[in-house]
Amino acid sequence: MSNKLNTTAGQRNADRPSAVSRASTRTLETVRDDAGHVTSLVRRTQLASGLRIVTEQMAGSRSAALGVWIGVGSRDETATTHGASHFLEHLLFKGTGERTALDISIELDAVGGEFNAFTAKEYTCFHARVLSDDLPLAVDVVGDMITGSLIEGHDVDAERDVILDEIAMHDDDPDDVVQNLLAELAWGVESPLGRPIAGTTGSIEAMSPAQIKRFYRKHYVPANTVISVAGAVDHNAVVKAIKKAFSRHGWLDGQAVPEPPRAIAARRRPRVTGGSGKVERPFEQVNVVIGREGLARDDDRRFALGVLNTALGGGTSSRLFQEVREQRGLAYSVYSFASHYADSGLVGVAVGCLPDRTDEVLAVVREQLDLIAAEGISADELSRGKGQLVGGMILGLEDSGSRMMRLGKNELVHAEVTGIDDVIARIEGVTLEQVQAVAADVFGRAELLAVVGPA
Numbered sequence: 001m002s003n004k005l006n007t008t009a010g011q012r013n014a015d016r017p018s019a020v021s022r023a024s025t026r027t028l029e030t031v032r033d034d035a036g037h038v039t040s041l042v043r044r045t046q047l048a049s050g051l052r053i054v055t056e057q058m059a060g061s062r063s064a065a066l067g068v069w070i071g072v073g074s075r076d077e078t079a080t081t082h083g084a085s086h087f088l089e090h091l092l093f094k095g096t097g098e099r100t101a102l103d104i105s106i107e108l109d110a111v112g113g114e115f116n117a118f119t120a121k122e123y124t125c126f127h128a129r130v131l132s133d134d135l136p137l138a139v140d141v142v143g144d145m146i147t148g149s150l151i152e153g154h155d156v157d158a159e160r161d162v163i164l165d166e167i168a169m170h171d172d173d174p175d176d177v178v179q180n181l182l183a184e185l186a187w188g189v190e191s192p193l194g195r196p197i198a199g200t201t202g203s204i205e206a207m208s209p210a211q212i213k214r215f216y217r218k219h220y221v222p223a224n225t226v227i228s229v230a231g232a233v234d235h236n237a238v239v240k241a242i243k244k245a246f247s248r249h250g251w252l253d254g255q256a257v258p259e260p261p262r263a264i265a266a267r268r269r270p271r272v273t274g275g276s277g278k279v280e281r282p283f284e285q286v287n288v289v290i291g292r293e294g295l296a297r298d299d300d301r302r303f304a305l306g307v308l309n310t311a312l313g314g315g316t317s318s319r320l321f322q323e324v325r326e327q328r329g330l331a332y333s334v335y336s337f338a339s340h341y342a343d344s345g346l347v348g349v350a351v352g353c354l355p356d357r358t359d360e361v362l363a364v365v366r367e368q369l370d371l372i373a374a375e376g377i378s379a380d381e382l383s384r385g386k387g388q389l390v391g392g393m394i395l396g397l398e399d400s401g402s403r404m405m406r407l408g409k410n411e412l413v414h415a416e417v418t419g420i421d422d423v424i425a426r427i428e429g430v431t432l433e434q435v436q437a438v439a440a441d442v443f444g445r446a447e448l449l450a451v452v453g454p455a
Contacts, residue, residue, distance in 0.1 A: 023047045025235075028054075029419045041416060042407070043235040047243070049252045050223030054407045054417060056230040057237050058400060064231035065136040065404035067127040068142055069412045072219035073227075074191035074199075075121045075341070080206075082192075083199015084215040084279045086119040087156075087163060090127065093117075094155040096148035099141070107141055114401075115141075119197055122341060123431055129401050136241045143245025146225075151216060156209045157455030164205070167198050174287040174452050178350070181279055181450040182289045186272045186346060193270055193341065218283070222252055228408030231278055231400030267356035270344050274446025278453075285352045286453030290365055294345030295438075297413060303426045304434040305338055305347070305442065311385040311435075312368075313349055313376045314335045319381070320349060323368055330361050347442055355454055362449075373443035389427050394420070425434065 015032030020392045029042040033308040041057040073085050079315045108115045113130040115138075126145065129137040180196045199207075231240050246252055272293035278380070295302050313320040313336025324334045331353040338347045349369070395404050397420065410417045 012234035023239075023264060025239075028417050031419075038252065041235075042419075043050045043419070044411070045239050047222065047234070047252065050221075050225075051242075051246070051252065052226045052411055053239055053242055054228045054294065054319055054411050055233050055235045056403050056407055057233055057235065058231055058403060060276055061231045061400055062132055063129060063400045064132045064138075064229060065127065065235050065400040066135065066138050066142060066406045067125055067228045068146055069226040069228065069408040070124045070126075070220055071122070071224040071256075071412055072124055073120050073122040073240060074195060074197040075218065077192055077195075077215075079203075081143075081211060081215055082195055082203040083163070083197075084207065084212055085124050085158070087214040088151075088216055088220075089117045089119045089124055089126075089211055090159045090163060091144045091151050091155060091212065093160065094151045095150055096144045096151075098144055098148065104141060104145065107137060113138060113181070120199060120413055121193060123409075125405075125408065127401070127404065129404075135229070135231075135233065135238070139162070139238075139241045142243045143242065144219060144248065147246055147248045147251040151209060151213050151218070153209045160204060160207075163198065164171050164201060167196075167201060167204065170196070170198065174281065174283050174285065174352070175350075177279055177281065178287040178289050178450050178452040179278055180181070180346065181452065182291050182336065182346065182448060185275045185448045185450055186291065187270045187344075189269050193344065194355070216288045219276070222246075226408050226412045228404045228411065230403035237434040267420075272344065272446065272448070274370065275447055276447075276449035276451075278451040281452055283453050284354075286355050286358045286451060287350070287352050288358060288452075289348050289350045289359065289448075289450045290362070290369070291346050291348030291448035292442055292449075294347040294442060295340060296343050298342075299345075301434070302338075303432045304438045306389055307376065307382060307385040307427065307430045308349065308372070308435050308439055309336050309338045310388050311381040312372060317384060319372070319377075320365065322408060324351065324361065324364055328360075328364065330357050330364065334365075340350045346448075358453075369443045370428075372439050375441065378434060378437055379432060382430070382432055382435060386427055386430065390424055393423065 010158050012072040023045055025043065025045040027041070029040065030038060031040040033039050039059045045053045077084055081274055093101060093104060108128060109136040111130055113128055113134060115128045117124070125381045126142055128142060130138045191193055227242055242251065295305055310318070312318060313334060315321065320334050320336060324330050325332065333352045333353050334349070336349045339345055349365050351361050351365065395407060407417055
């Protein structure tokens with residue numbers, strides 16, 4: 001990792017999405033090795049339509065990864081469109097005016113490419129990874145899908161059955177069931193954050209092709225889209241290819257609206273009041289999550305929370321792993337987590353154990369949470385937590401796919417791409433006092449208890 005980093009001054013303010021009269025391009029980050037050679041170059045272009053394109057040129061790479069990030073997810077849905085974001089993720093693979101579903105699969109399979117998509121609560125991502133020479137093909141295929149999907153009635157009906165099977169599959173997975181229950185307890189089913197991403201059997205069965213098409217046209221617009229590309233790429237060539245591929249059907253015409261379709265500022269912060277619930281399932285184990293309301297994704301304390309989360313339950317040396325599994329043998333799996341959204345978040349501890357050990361597991365976990373809220377963590381735990389976070393982040397960014405994911409998500413949800421060295425500095429700067437303060441705050445909040453298992 002080089003220590004020579006140049007980041008364009010004023011990036012945080014100048015690069016926030018806004019209406020623009022013409023395309024604008026800037027260099028966000030240049031990383032050089034000790035000999036002065038550029039090892040990574042991050043550049044960003046915003047088109048007049050509001051579409052943002054971020055690339056990272058990686059020295060020595062022979063592949064290229066592409067991600068198209070749409071700023072719409074399950075929390076942007078109403079009760080009648082619950083599951084529409086995930087439904088669209090499936091339907092965009094079903095064909096366009098230029099390509100059938102089979103054509104889409106054949107074109108990328110023929111060059112050994114990897115191609116997939118996923119839906120989250122606040123965004124949807126379509127991503128591909130190919131050899132660098134095949135990047136123009138991947139851009140053209142994905143551009144055709146994003147701008148020209150047909151969303152025909154027979155495809156909606158066929159994919160409806162697939163999604164219902166997927167919902168049933170998740171309903172058989174105790175980890176999915178307990179996490180969905182936790183979200184419901186935290187925010188309630190009246191809030192989109194409290195609902196499962198894939199929708200429910202009832203919402204999917206009731207959704208019409210017309211509803212899905214309206215949702216598609218409203219949210220799949222340039223001002224709500226980020227395209228990230230990483231690997232053996234040239235920024236100007238990528239922008240040219242994207243302009244060509246995404247100009248179908250006039251998709252790039254016009255100017256950006258003053259505000260993207262999802263206006264975070266207009267949201268009411270969801271309230272988390274605590275509570276408990278149990279879903280009975282004939283599983284061999286009981287799956288338990290003890291949670292609290294966490295931090296929003298732009299909260300500066302998220303770095304201290306990240307170190308705390310790692311020390312608490314992020315690995316085999318973590319406090320919970322040692323207390324619950326190693327010393328007491330109460331469970332095979334135990335870990336902590338922290339999730340962040342635009343205006344809220346969750347932190348928690350997840351454990352899978354035998355039914356007759358549930359009460360003891362809960363007592364031990366609560367004891368540790370109370371202790372860490374009162375006293376924080378030790379200096380050794382702080383050091384290990386920082387090292388684990390930094391090492392995991394760097395090791396996780398060794399390939400073009402992971403670099404693309406980092407670029408796209410940061411540009412979409414933070415409206416900026418923070419340099420890796422900047423992130424490392426924020427982690428290394430976390431103090432014991434900061435960790436103790438965030439622990440006292442977060443673990444002093446109302447408890448959420450989700451349980452899934454036999455009666």
